[in-house]
Amino acid sequence: MYPRAFDYLVPRTREEALEVLAERGSEVKVLAGGQSLIPMMKLRFASPTTLVDINRLPGLDAIDAVNGHVRIQALVRHNDIIRSDVVRAENHLMTSTAPWVADPLVRNRGTVCGSVAHHDPEGDWASVMLALGAEVVAESRDGGTRVIPIEDFLVDMFTTALEPTELLTEIRVPRYERGGGNYQKLERKVGDYATVGVATHLELDEAGVITKAGIALTSVYVRNLKVTEAEALLVGRAPSAELFGEAAAIAAAACDPTSDIRGSAEYKRNIVRVFTERSLAESASIAQGS
Ligand SMILES: Cc1cc2nc3c(=O)[nH]c(=O)nc-3n(C[C@H](O)[C@H](O)[C@H](O)COP(=O)(O)OP(=O)(O)OC[C@H]3O[C@@H](n4cnc5c(N)ncnc54)[C@H](O)[C@@H]3O)c2cc1C
Numbered sequence: 001m002y003p004r005a006f007d008y009l010v011p012r013t014r015e016e017a018l019e020v021l022a023e024r025g026s027e028v029k030v031l032a033g034g035q036s037l038i039p040m041m042k043l044r045f046a047s048p049t050t051l052v053d054i055n056r057l058p059g060l061d062a063i064d065a066v067n068g069h070v071r072i073q074a075l076v077r078h079n080d081i082i083r084s085d086v087v088r089a090e091n092h093l094m095t096s097t098a099p100w101v102a103d104p105l106v107r108n109r110g111t112v113c114g115s116v117a118h119h120d121p122e123g124d125w126a127s128v129m130l131a132l133g134a135e136v137v138a139e140s141r142d143g144g145t146r147v148i149p150i151e152d153f154l155v156d157m158f159t160t161a162l163e164p165t166e167l168l169t170e171i172r173v174p175r176y177e178r179g180g181g182n183y184q185k186l187e188r189k190v191g192d193y194a195t196v197g198v199a200t201h202l203e204l205d206e207a208g209v210i211t212k213a214g215i216a217l218t219s220v221y222v223r224n225l226k227v228t229e230a231e232a233l234l235v236g237r238a239p240s241a242e243l244f245g246e247a248a249a250i251a252a253a254a255c256d257p258t259s260d261i262r263g264s265a266e267y268k269r270n271i272v273r274v275f276t277e278r279s280l281a282e283s284a285s286i287a288q289g290s
Pocket of ligand 1: 029030031032033034035036037038039074100101102103106109110111112113114115117118122123124125162166167168169191192193194
């Protein structure tokens, strides 16, 4: 199917883009990589009257480590994460996740920020950002800059706290000293969305005790699910197989997968348990070696 007719605007400055968003509001959609928006428009699930293409905006493609966080700006593609020395040096979970996202063609165009803004519960990056305790930065002409914790940003399936007049300009991921993380993903075939995805991140103190824990699940709930009860169980304890088994059981109980072409609910719940245990063990092993 063809999309409905729309105006296509290509602003050359951030101010110009924010001006269009402020003037046209809810009729407008921001176009980043187009890897989710264009299919939605072709299926007529989305019919914006105006597209604001942000791909020509300068100063929006940085990945850097500044002020205690790794900054991922709006035009950073999935493949930029794979190629980034900063991400490789700074963040194990992001490094582990990027090669699992879609296929090489989609990874060349699709953006990390676009994935989080889209908030498809089958998207991998929202789980990663939940596990890492990231913050989202939104800018608008009249509201200035808002910094939103990722848990508040991700409201519900395909729904975020972003106002129609706002541009998501960057995601900030806290830096850490002694930590580790990784992403476990089951997919039917290369390039597919997750049947189940599990993101974990652990930080340890000098005595080896867990000081910070992040666990989030993909494709097994109506939105990306942060398993706060399991995270709380881990903090203040030493890593062990028994502890990770307990946390994994909580994660399996917390999710609510549906039976579909990718597998039965029971099967997916069991994968959540196995992957959470495995992912936590891997994260702890990385943290202990760092
Ligand atoms: C074949 C295929 C396989 C895929 N497999 C996976 C997969 O395995 N895992 C996965 O996680 N994803 C997968 N995806 C989705 C892909 O990761 C998309 O790139 C991502 O979901 C959206 O990023 P985008 O830059 O393409 O956003 P777009 O499609 O341009 O936009 C998506 C939505 O976010 C909004 N938006 C985008 N950027 C901004 C911004 N800066 N500020 C405000 N709003 C913004 C848009 O207005 C739109 O509503 C797949 C896509 C395809 C086509």
